[in-house]
Amino acid sequence: MEWSNAKFFTIHQHDVQLPAGHRFPMEKYTLLHDKLIAENILSREQIYPAPPAEQKDLLLAHELRYIEGIQAGSLPAQELRPIGLPWSPGMYQRSLCSVGGFIAATENAISDGFSALLAGGTHHAHRDRGEGYCVFNDFAVAALKLLSHQRLKKILIIDLDVHQGNGNSSILGSRDDVFIVSLHGEKNYPFRKVKSHLDVALPEGTNDERYLAELENVIKILPEAEIILYQAGVDVLKEDKLGTFAMTYEGIKTRDRMIFEYARRKSLPLAMAIGGGYSQPIDYSIEAYVNTFREARNIF
Ligand SMILES: [Zn+2]
Secondary structure, rough: OOOOHHEEEEEEHOOOOOOOOOOOOOHHHHHHHHHHHOOOOOHHHHEEEOOOOOOOOOOOOOOOOHHHHHOOOOOOOHHHHHHHOOOHHHHHHHHHHHHHHHHHHHHHHHOEOOOOOOOOOOOOOOOOOOOOEEEEHHHHHHHHHHHOOOOOOEEEEEEEEOOHHHHHHHHOOOOOOOOEEEEEEOOOOOOOOOOOOOOEEEEEOOOOHHHHHHHHHHOOOOOOOEEEEOOOOOOOOOOOOOOOOOOOOOHHHHHHHHHHHHHHOOOOOOOOOOOOOOEEOHHHHHHHHHHHHHHHHHHO
């Protein structure tokens, strides 16, 4: 593939205003978009506004009652609170585009080899509820759409965000046409994990050496698949405020390179979402995300 022809999707045009002091770094989507262009890693021409997901696609992974509750802003407070983002019409629209953008990334990965959403990885959203800044589950919707519409037989989800993808697991964890592997902090949110196909829980302070050794072992036993959906969360970085690991930029670059090289070696299309990143200042997370795209460009 030609990197310059690969397509990317963004939702930064849907940034919503959060109350002062809110800990979610909403500005990171615009910062990442702008930095990828400023550093000539992506051109403006290859970044598209993410399309909103259609309700029929959301219904593959979510209950109608929940979708309509988010749309209308009518969910009771105790169901909205775990999401951690205040409801607004803009928040609903943004959530639709996050899913639509990842669906688009999977479709483009199949045609071009690699594609990414400059957001997403909303792996804490369950069929009937959201939590942990996740409203709708982009990986679950996209995976179920690939299985039903593209007739794929096996999807590999590699989730390397420091937080376990309990929503991915609650929706997809018992399927045999999906294989979810997750490396995550055992002491990190969510405190009640939901079983994936392969869970590797690592202790607080996990460093590059330990992490990369575990990842190498995991890569050796990955099952055959037709596509990789990669959640490339950078909240494994030691500067992250919501993560318990102690990884460096170099360690994360090696992590990403190992995944991208695996995809190349197996000739598998790879669709990526950026996942979590909550350093303060946010610049550390942005630099780690940009590194991920640098590694992708080097390999694809
Ligand atoms: Zn995370």
